[in-house]
Amino acid sequence: MEIGRPYSRLLCRLEHFDILSLHDRQRVAELPLTVVNCVANQQIVRIGEKSSRCTLVLGGFLCGHKQVGGSRRQITSFFVPGDIADLHALHLPSPDQDISALGPAVVAFLPRAALADMLGNSPRLAKAFWRETLMQAAVYREWIINLGRRDAIARVAHVLCELILRLQTVGLARDLCFSMHWTQMDLADACGISNVHANRIVQELRRLRLIDWDSRQIRIRDWEALVRLGDFSPNYLHLRDAEAHGISAPQGLLEPAEP
Amino acid sequence: MEIGRPYSRLLCRLEHFDILSLHDRQRVAELPLTVVNCVANQQIVRIGEKSSRCTLVLGGFLCGHKQVGGSRRQITSFFVPGDIADLHALHLPSPDQDISALGPAVVAFLPRAALADMLGNSPRLAKAFWRETLMQAAVYREWIINLGRRDAIARVAHVLCELILRLQTVGLARDLCFSMHWTQMDLADACGISNVHANRIVQELRRLRLIDWDSRQIRIRDWEALVRLGDFSPNYLHLRDAEAHGISAPQGLLEPAEP
DNA sequence: CGACCGATTGACACAGCTCAAATGAAGTGG
DNA sequence: CCACTTCATTTGAGCTGTGTCAATCGGTCG
Numbered sequence: 165m166e167i168g169r170p171y172s173r174l175l176c177r178l179e180h181f182d183i184l185s186l187h188d189r190q191r192v193a194e195l196p197l198t199v200v201n202c203v204a205n206q207q208i209v210r211i212g213e214k215s216s217r218c219t220l221v222l223g224g225f226l227c228g229h230k231q232v233g234g235s236r237r238q239i240t241s242f243f244v245p246g247d248i249a250d251l252h253a254l255h256l257p258s259p260d261q262d263i264s265a266l267g268p269a270v271v272a273f274l275p276r277a278a279l280a281d282m283l284g285n286s287p288r289l290a291k292a293f294w295r296e297t298l299m300q301a302a303v304y305r306e307w308i309i310n311l312g313r314r315d316a317i318a319r320v321a322h323v324l325c326e327l328i329l330r331l332q333t334v335g336l337a338r339d340l341c342f343s344m345h346w347t348q349m350d351l352a353d354a355c356g357i358s359n360v361h362a363n364r365i366v367q368e369l370r371r372l373r374l375i376d377w378d379s380r381q382i383r384i385r386d387w388e389a390l391v392r393l394g395d396f397s398p399n400y401l402h403l404r405d406a407e408a409h410g411i412s413a414p415q416g417l418l419e420p421a422e423p
Numbered sequence: 424m425e426i427g428r429p430y431s432r433l434l435c436r437l438e439h440f441d442i443l444s445l446h447d448r449q450r451v452a453e454l455p456l457t458v459v460n461c462v463a464n465q466q467i468v469r470i471g472e473k474s475s476r477c478t479l480v481l482g483g484f485l486c487g488h489k490q491v492g493g494s495r496r497q498i499t500s501f502f503v504p505g506d507i508a509d510l511h512a513l514h515l516p517s518p519d520q521d522i523s524a525l526g527p528a529v530v531a532f533l534p535r536a537a538l539a540d541m542l543g544n545s546p547r548l549a550k551a552f553w554r555e556t557l558m559q560a561a562v563y564r565e566w567i568i569n570l571g572r573r574d575a576i577a578r579v580a581h582v583l584c585e586l587i588l589r590l591q592t593v594g595l596a597r598d599l600c601f602s603m604h605w606t607q608m609d610l611a612d613a614c615g616i617s618n619v620h621a622n623r624i625v626q627e628l629r630r631l632r633l634i635d636w637d638s639r640q641i642r643i644r645d646w647e648a649l650v651r652l653g654d655f656s657p658n659y660l661h662l663r664d665a666e667a668h669g670i671s672a673p674q675g676l677l678e679p680a681e682p
Numbered sequence: 683c684g685a686c687c688g689a690t691t692g693a694c695a696c697a698g699c700t701c702a703a704a705t706g707a708a709g710t711g712g
Numbered sequence: 713c714c715a716c717t718t719c720a721t722t723t724g725a726g727c728t729g730t731g732t733c734a735a736t737c738g739g740t741c742g
Contacts, residue, residue: 181516212658230568233654238571240564252561255554257440260561260659284546294553295514301556302511302519304563305499309489311570312497312615316730347688356571358731363689379688379739395492399471400519575698606720620698622721638707638720683742690737697730705722712715 170197170222170272173246173334178292180333180404188289191282197272202265204345209250209263217273219249224269225344229353230261239354241303242266242327246334251297254279267345299402306400311356314395319355320365321394324375328384329398340384429456429481429531432505432593437551439592439663447548450541456531461524463604468509468522476532478508483528484603488612489520498613500562501525501586505593510556513538526604558661565659570615573654578614579624580653583634587643588657599643 171192178184178192199222202208208219208226219226226243240261243249249263253276265271283290303326310322331337352362369375374390376383384390430451437443437451458481461467467478467485478485485502499520502508508522512535524530542549562585569581590596611621628634633649635642643649 228564230564232568232572233577235572238568240567252557254557255550256557256561256661258658260661261564287543290549291514294556297553297556297560298511298513298515301560301563302515304560304567305487305489305520308499308563308566308570309491309497311567313491313494318492349688359688360690360732361730363691364730367690399517402515402519608720617699618720619700619722622723623698626722685742686740688737688739691735693733695730695732697728699728700726702725703723705720707720708718710715710717712713 169193170199170220171195173222174220174248176334177246177296178289180402181295182288182292184288184292188286191286191289195274195282196278197274199270199272202269202271204265204267206265206269207262208265208271209253209259209261211260211262212258214258215250215253216276218251218253218276218279219263220272220274221245221247221249222270222272225266225346226263226269226271227266227350227354228261228263236358237353238356239350240307241300242323242330242354244327244330244334245336247300248274248296251293251300254283254293266350302400302402316355316357316361317365317368318394319357320351320362320369321374321390322396323351323354323394324382324384325391325394325396325398326401328387329401329403333401333403340387341381343381345380428452429458429479430454432481433479433507435593436505436555437548439661440554441547441551443547443551447545450545450548454533454541455537456533458529458531461528461530463524463526465524465528466521467524467530468512468518468520470519470521471517473517474509474512475535477510477512477535477538478522479531479533480504480506480508481529481531484525484605485522485528485530486525486609486613487520487522495617496612497615498609499566500559501589501613503586503589503593504595506559507533507555510552510559513542513552525609561659561661575614575616575620576624576627577653578616579610579621579628580633580649581655582610582613582653583641583643584650584653584655584657585660587646588660588662592660592662599646600640602640604639 175184175189175192197220202224209215211230221243223245226249227239228241228243228249229237229239231237250259252259283293306326310319314322328337328340331342336342348362348366349359351366352359355362357365366377370377372389374384374386374393376385434443434448434451456479461483468474470489480502482504485508486498487500487502487508488496488498490496509518511518542552565585569578573581587596587599590601595601607621607625608618610625611618614621616624625636629636631648633643633645633652635644
């Protein structure tokens with residue numbers, strides 16, 4: 165789980181639309197941070213508990229989730245390296261969901277005061293961070309679509325497509341392959357299905373030769389087909405044209421879309 | 424559909440946590456705006472179409488929605504008076520969903536340039552608007568929970584509870600009653616169910632004497648029970664204590680929660 | 683070696699979907 | 713004021729995707 169400079173993937177996201185000035189990049193690079201290794205399922209933010217820091221993902225995955233009534237939890241979002249998982253801490257008094265590690269992860273805590281200070285001094289950085297929150301909202305919207313109107317196999321396919329693309333924007337999963345130490349139950353909780361059914365869907369995806377999911381790693385074998393199955397269109401990720409273009413076959417073999 | 428001063432409900436939301444200075448309120452009040460009456464189902468924002476304005480709801484309801492594959496649309500959010508429906512236009516190049524009126528509505532268009540100018544000149548206003556986007560994201564998260572882990576009747580109940588509280592924070596629906604010119608299919612599209620099933624759920628809610636829904640108006644008859652049925656807990660709305668307190672019985676008769 | 687956790691499989695139940703038709707309500711135009 | 717249209721609500725009858733329950737299997741770790 166190599167990390168590089170801790171802020172590099174964050175910068176990669178912040179500069180998605182506008183290049184930052186050298187001065188601004190410097191400000192980000194100088195943010196004080198505390199790096200922490202998390203074990204699988206470690207809880208990082210607890211609903212209702214005020215905290216004075218934000219959490220930047222350096223390696224692995226985090227997820228936001230919430231328990232409902234008697235039933236199983238629902239995962240509301242994944243956070244990949246370069247994401248700040250609790251941006252709401254910037255302006256809201258207390259978190260409205262839990263945030264935990266999915267599998268082992270590495271995070272950096274940024275003191276909110278330092279962050280607020282930085283944003284106050286640079287309108288351009290403030291804009292970049294604000295945009296970051298808006299892009300997260302766009303992903304939430306797409307998840308609503310996913311849960312509301314797609315069947316189980318499409319949901320899973322859609323989630324995988326999204327993950328691949330988000331990883332690629334920060335330089336990961338270039339080969340349509342990434343290691344993911346999480347369980348089928350985690351997948352189920354993200355897709356709003358039962359763990360048993362999640363297992364059947366994974367098997368079906370394997371049978372269709374769309375993915376390999378051995379214990380600790382996912383490999384997309386047929387990107388085109390996965391995109392079709394998941395009814396995936398990436399505009400909600402607000403990628404730049406170049407990347408969005410890559411969608412048709414980000415790194416895999418080119419295959420005609422129509423049979 | 425009395426409107427009052429067009430910006431009054433917006434101010435009501437912006438000042439939810441911090442009181443604005445007189446100067447800031449003045450800035451908001453002086454925003455140039457174009458008031459427009461919308462007919463039912465009128466489309467206001469089209470996916471992918473750049474625009475240089477934001478849309479403030481003055482009366483009625485808007486909704487964000489998206490069409491998927493062959494199936495029915497999914498509504499991702501409601502917007503009530505005082506909400507700005509397309510805040511993403513502030514920092515994202517193009518919208519990733521459609522926005523339409525649910526029933527007749529009155530909106531005001533605010534030129535993005537004027538808005539950006541205002542936000543650039545007042546850090547406190549910028550913070551208030553940013554917080555507004557974060558609170559919308561919190562609502563999206565809750566909708567993900569709703570669609571992922573609750574059954575149909577709980578979804579509908581939850582959506583109704585949310586609407587009531589959001590209306591009350593801007594001074595509407597004080598009597599647990601509001602007029603809502605939208606169809607059962609709109610409700611179905613928000614809850615991720617079929618229109619036929621939505622109808623059955625509405626009938627069930629009527630049979631249980633939880634709501635009246637005559638053609639054009641919804642009246643909550645048993646708030647406590649609706650909250651319980653919808654597994655509704657309002658913390659995700661980030662209401663101030665006073666309001667959140669009112670939840671147990673916002674205006675209705677006080678009834679003990681436990682049987 | 684035992685304990686534990688996650689993946690897998692099977693059988694059965696049911697919430698919610700689809701299709702289709704009937705009813706009701708609100709215009710619209712003659 | 714009455715046909716006629718249109719759109720929303722309502723009802724019924726199967727069908728199916730997915731959940732639940734329960735048992736088994738396989739790997740990992742102490």
